[in-house]
Amino acid sequence: MRIREHMQGATMTSDNTRQGDPAGPKTGPAEAWANPKVNRHSLDGDRYTSPEFLQAEWDAMWTRTWLLLGRENAMIEPGSYQVEEVGPESIIMVRQDDGSIRAFYNVCQHRGSRLTFATEGTTDAFVCPYHAWTYAIDGSLTVAQDPEDFPQNPCDHLRLVEVACDTFAGFVWVNMDPDCGSLREYLGPLCDDWDAYQGHDWQRVTALTVRVPCNWKVLQDNFCESYHLPTVHPQLRDSHEDNYLDSRFDMSNEGHSRMVMKGATPSHTFYGDEAPLPDVVAQRLEMWGVDASEFATRPFEARIALQGAMRSAGPERGHRHYDNLRDDQLTDAHHYNLFPNCSLTFGADGVLLQRMRPHATDPNACLFDHWYYAFTPAGHDIVGAQTNVRVDGVDAGHQIFDFGERPMGIIPDQDLAITTGQQLGVRSRGYRGAYISGQETRIAWFHQIIDEYISGKR
Ligand code: FES
Ligand SMILES: [Fe+2]
Known part of the structure; x- marks a missing residue:
């Protein structure tokens, strides 16, 4: 040819x-x-x-797509995190006690304040700058000010909204679609090459x-x-x-x-x-x-x-x-x-x-x-x-x-x-x-x- x-x-x-x-x-x-x-x-x-x-x-x-957002070796210790913006969203990726990495929208569930403006760091908890609601690194809400003043204690039923997260080749991907397929399937032939x-x-x-x-x-x-x-x-x-x-x-x-x-x-x-x-x-x-x-x-x-x-x-x-x-x-x-x-x-x-x-x-x-x-x-x-x-x-x-x-x-x-x-x-x-x-x-x-x-x- x-x-x-x-x-x-x-x-x-x-x-x-x-x-x-x-x-x-x-x-x-x-x-x-x-x-x-x-x-x-x-x-x-x-x-x-x-x-x-x-x-x-x-x-x-x-x-609805997997987005390459983070790097595993930027988050070595439990509680170490990386925050990345994409379009109107900000996503927190954080290393867990079990070694996995989980990702959450950077949004407080009280009245929507952004939780952190840092781009990376290490923490035991994310504390909202507005009324100090406090979230553990697994996304659970552990402290809410005046919990008795709510219809129900917020800590009993609110947590950060999680985003699908997976890793490959040292990179961290997230997907905002709760019904997404697997990362490996999405990457196709890139996996073997990389x-x-x-x-x-x-x-x-x-x-x-x-x-x-x-x-x-x-x-x-x-x-x-x-x-x-x-x-x-x-x-x-x-x-x-x-x-x-x-x-x-x-x-x-x-x-x-x-x-x-x-x-x-x-x-x-x-x-x-x-x-x-x-x-x-x-x-x-x-x-x-x-x-x-x-x-x-x-x-x-x-x-x-x-x-x-x-x-x-x-x-x-x-x-x-x-x-x-x-x-x-x-x-x-x-x-x-x-x-x-x-x-x-x-x-x-x-x-x-x-x-x-x-x-x-x-x-x-x-x-x-x-x-x-x-x-x-x-x-x-x-x-x-x-x-x-x-x-x-x-x-x-x-x-x-x-x-x-x-x-x-x-x-x-x-x-x-x-x-x-x-x-x-x-x-x-x-x-x-x-x-x-x-x-x-x-x-x-x-x-x-x-x-x-x-x-x-x-
Ligand atoms: S908006 Fe976060 S504690 Fe109020
Ligand atoms: Fe070029």
Whole structure:
């Protein structure tokens, strides 16, 4: 099958890597990814700008899907908790005495005050700032002022309203639908792919949350395509094979998708046969004890050499999870779009979580989280060089700021510069809907799933 003809269609299957390339990305079981037929989608401006569409999404989708909200190792001890906002809601996740994590709406059952404005901490109880009703970490109401003055003692029949909560790969998910299915069922083929990294203990080393003037879907659309890489992130040509013909794309019936892009290599598409050995690739070779000068004239062989070096030296350096990883997982970017609002890029020793959270009322605004979790072997530096991601350190705090106030790192700064400009365009009378390519099919799939939630098909 000719690739370009295939990619021009409205559908996309997993068989879209450059033919005859033995070093092309390998992946987990292809059969796990259904690669369903995807309809064309016009991506009308209204869905990015109208309060009515924002509300429809909230009612039919956000409150009925599993949402990645927390991190297990942010809540180690009983009573340690993490609080996250999503749209108009605030959810408390808290470690229990039995080691499980439970989640509750951050709402006092007396007259509705928010219980806590902290984002994380450790406590024996949550005490409402209004009249000091006190809730144990299991959500039970233990103290109410003047209980005899109520028709019935509130402690006997009121408790925090609980939200379904489950964990996987070190992350904590919640679901506001009391009749929801299981998290594993929802994640589908992501489970096997993510399990191999054994990343549940990876520590947060960067946590940036930015208030961005664009709809949350504009960002997720951007993370659903690699068409923008050569133009928006030209520096990636030094570390990735950034042409779509060399990448692999898959979609799942659950609404998730993935892209696998060769890393630790200069872009053959850009440089041709005369590519130099880029500094970033040379640094990775040296980091793993390979003499980079040997690859000065054969840079396209560096990726395989690096895989071999990581495979043999990894375990003795503490990277025991390499035994679970395929060779391509050692060097290549494995990028996942988790429906509805996350994009996770796995490298051998870390995962970049990019998460978009809707504004409570404004369709033209969202919160953008750019958080990186890394393997931190004792006695060794955090391995950040492979990902192009800024690393602030294990104890670095959570920074929350407005778009443009501070730099986030070159790649997210490049993405946000584009997406905030795109928001201005999609709300214009001059925007007549999108005209998308085959390699952008994952965007159409993402929007098709949203539509299916709103129309009641899901
Ligand atoms: S609203 Fe919480 S104690 Fe009154
Ligand atoms: Fe990007």
